[in-house]
Amino acid sequence: MAEIRIQNLQKRFADFTAVKNSSLLLEDGKFVVLLGPSGCGKTTTLRMVAGLEFPTDGQILLDGEDVTYRRPRERDIAMVFQLFALYPHMGVRDNLEFPLRNERLPRVEIDRRIKEVAGILRIEHLLGSRVGGLAGGDRQRVALGRAIVRQPKAFLMDEPLGTLDAEFRELMCVELRKLHEKLKTTTVFVTHDQNEAMALADHIVVMNQGEILQADDPQGIYNFPSCVFVARFIGRPPMNLLKVNGAVSAGMKRVALDGQSVDVPMIEAAAGSALLGVRPEHVHLGAPGSGLDAQVQHVEYFGSHWIAELTSSAGSLKAVVDKSMKPKAGDAVGLGFDTQRVVLFDATTERLLP
Numbered sequence: 001m002a003e004i005r006i007q008n009l010q011k012r013f014a015d016f017t018a019v020k021n022s023s024l025l026l027e028d029g030k031f032v033v034l035l036g037p038s039g040c041g042k043t044t045t046l047r048m049v050a051g052l053e054f055p056t057d058g059q060i061l062l063d064g065e066d067v068t069y070r071r072p073r074e075r076d077i078a079m080v081f082q083l084f085a086l087y088p089h090m091g092v093r094d095n096l097e098f099p100l101r102n103e104r105l106p107r108v109e110i111d112r113r114i115k116e117v118a119g120i121l122r123i124e125h126l127l128g129s130r131v132g133g134l135a136g137g138d139r140q141r142v143a144l145g146r147a148i149v150r151q152p153k154a155f156l157m158d159e160p161l162g163t164l165d166a167e168f169r170e171l172m173c174v175e176l177r178k179l180h181e182k183l184k185t186t187t188v189f190v191t192h193d194q195n196e197a198m199a200l201a202d203h204i205v206v207m208n209q210g211e212i213l214q215a216d217d218p219q220g221i222y223n224f225p226s227c228v229f230v231a232r233f234i235g236r237p238p239m240n241l242l243k244v245n246g247a248v249s250a251g252m253k254r255v256a257l258d259g260q261s262v263d264v265p266m267i268e269a270a271a272g273s274a275l276l277g278v279r280p281e282h283v284h285l286g287a288p289g290s291g292l293d294a295q296v297q298h299v300e301y302f303g304s305h306w307i308a309e310l311t312s313s314a315g316s317l318k319a320v321v322d323k324s325m326k327p328k329a330g331d332a333v334g335l336g337f338d339t340q341r342v343v344l345f346d347a348t349t350e351r352l353l354p
């Protein structure tokens with residue numbers, strides 16, 4: 001078990017800064033997901049934690065010990081790569097044994113660990129098979145087994161499910177989470193897929209352009225995005241952002257969307273431009289004149305609900321509409337909001353207002 005602390009970490013490649021002054025505490029036993037678009041510095045961060053890359057500046061502490069410039073095998077951390085990283089010419093058992101033989105463990109201990117890991121991953125029946133002939137999911141299980149069998153202090157996983165098809169990915173997500181519940185080994189998992197992040201993480205770290213924008217549990221990230229980027233990146237459809245063109249009056253906790261009032265908790269914003277963030281499931285369609293005037297532009301049917309695209313004087317937005325309703329393009333509606341569930345962003349800095 002391990003606590004990993006990243007302090008003011010920075011990585012430059014020539015004159016390009018891939019990771020900018022990042023600090024983060026990865027708590028012991030937690031499943032932490034680094035999430036962000038391609039090129040945001042997730043893999044570089046993970047590689048520095050693994051010891052495959054040295055930072056330009058900053059420190060990495062493993063259980064309080066500075067490991068910043070230690071080589072990978074001196075860190076007792078296991079890396080699970082996307083491309084399975086198994087020896088295809090060897091059998092499953094040999095692949096699992098390999099890391100243990102390097103550690104010169106006694107035979108009885110090797111056999112005990114392989115039996116245990118094969119049981120956990122339900123691959124006992126594959127122990128005699130060749131890796132080359134295995135289906136993708138089985139290979140992935142064996143790859144996980146190879147990481148687990150070492151009983152490392154932490155697992156680092158770089159898009160390990162990236163090559164699997166959608167259905168299998170979901171299945172492996174559930175398996176990984178269950179595995180984590182059993183082993184409780186500190187895990188750092190890199191992905192650009194928010195569904196994977198939501199399904200797996202105790203904590204999500206959202207990155208963009210080499211910076212950590214928010215580190216929180218999935219509910220915190222979803223309900224209180226730290227900035228407009230996170231609000232747009234998380235959630236499908238993403239959070240609506242509406243222009244607040246009336247004054248924001250702190251004491252009243254009430255904002256105006258082109259003349260219509262909306263109650264907003266927790267606001268202490270100076271008068272002026274702000275953006276109101278509201279998730280599509282917290283927008284409600286009512287009769288025209290009952291709230292913010294809007295018009296339905298387009299509807300999509302999802303079986304359990306509709307998604308309506310709307311235009312209003314505060315901007316365009318989307319709403320999740322109950323399946324019992326039948327909104328249609330051209331309808332004039334009045335929009336209401338779950339006022340406890342809206343947030344405000346500063347329109348200039350794009351940061352969440354306190």
Ligand code: ATP
Binds near residue numbers: 013
């Ligand atoms: P992806 O999901 O596409 O791998 P990522 O978030 O993991 O994205 P990184 O692989 O960490 O991003 O890369 C961050 C940036 O650093 C990218 O712009 C990449 O081109 C650059 N980069 C990474 N490694 C090197 C390197 N060895 N030399 C130069 N630039 C690099």
